[in-house]
Amino acid sequence: xxxxxxxxxxxxxxxxxxxxxxxxxxxxxxxxxxxxxxxxxxxxxxxxxxxxxxxxxxxxxxxxxxxxxxxxxxxxxxxxxxxxxxxxxxxxxxxxxxxxxxxxxxxxxxxxxxxxxxxxxxxxxxxxxxxxxxxxxxxxxxxxxxxxxxxxxxxxxxxxxxxxxxxxxxxxxxxxxxx
Numbered sequence: 275x276x277x278x279x280x281x282x283x284x285x286x287x288x289x290x291x292x293x294x295x296x297x298x299x300x301x302x303x304x305x306x307x308x309x310x311x312x313x314x315x316x317x318x319x320x321x322x323x324x325x326x327x328x329x330x331x332x333x334x335x336x337x338x339x340x341x342x343x344x345x346x347x348x349x350x351x352x353x354x355x356x357x358x359x360x361x362x363x364x365x366x367x368x369x370x371x372x373x374x375x376x377x378x379x380x381x382x383x384x385x386x387x388x389x390x391x392x393x394x395x396x397x398x399x400x401x402x403x404x405x406x407x408x409x410x411x412x413x414x415x416x417x418x419x420x421x422x423x424x425x426x427x428x429x430x431x432x433x434x435x436x437x438x439x440x441x442x443x444x445x446x447x448x449x450x451x452x453x
Contacts, residue, residue: 350358
């Protein structure tokens with residue numbers, strides 16, 4: 275909120291009134307705000323008589339009026355408060371719209387990041403499954419080719435064994451004539 279644009283909020287005080295208040299020329303005994311001042315409440319060691327207390331009432335009232343007159347122009351009016359309320363509501367709406375824009379931007383960035391992560395994860399899963407499938411096919415081919423070679427060697431060894439057994443076998447005896 276710009277104070278220069280709102281002259282009703284801060285006005286210059288009268289120089290003479292400020293000097294008299296600051297220098298203590300019109301000094302009054304201090305009491306708590308809202309408490310009535312009693313005649314026996316004074317800062318002096320010797321309390322003034324009641325008649326003197328009442329006689330100085332005009333002086334004290336004029337000091338109070340002067341202080342009120344110096345403070346009054348600096349207080350906010352209803353129009354100032356209404357203008358401030360309008361400014362606050364405008365700023366609140368502007369912040370709300372900025373927040374909504376930032377929220378939507380962040381939401382879209384998060385969704386894009388999630389989509390990218392999902393696609394890379396899916397690609398990784400598929401490539402792992404393809405690699406596993408190819409590994410299984412390769413293992414099956416390797417085992418089956420090894421089994422085929424072993425089977426062929428076993429068959430050839432068996433055939434050779436049969437041939438060797440036939441060659442090593444004596445000739446069958448000729449049948450003897452029967453009596």
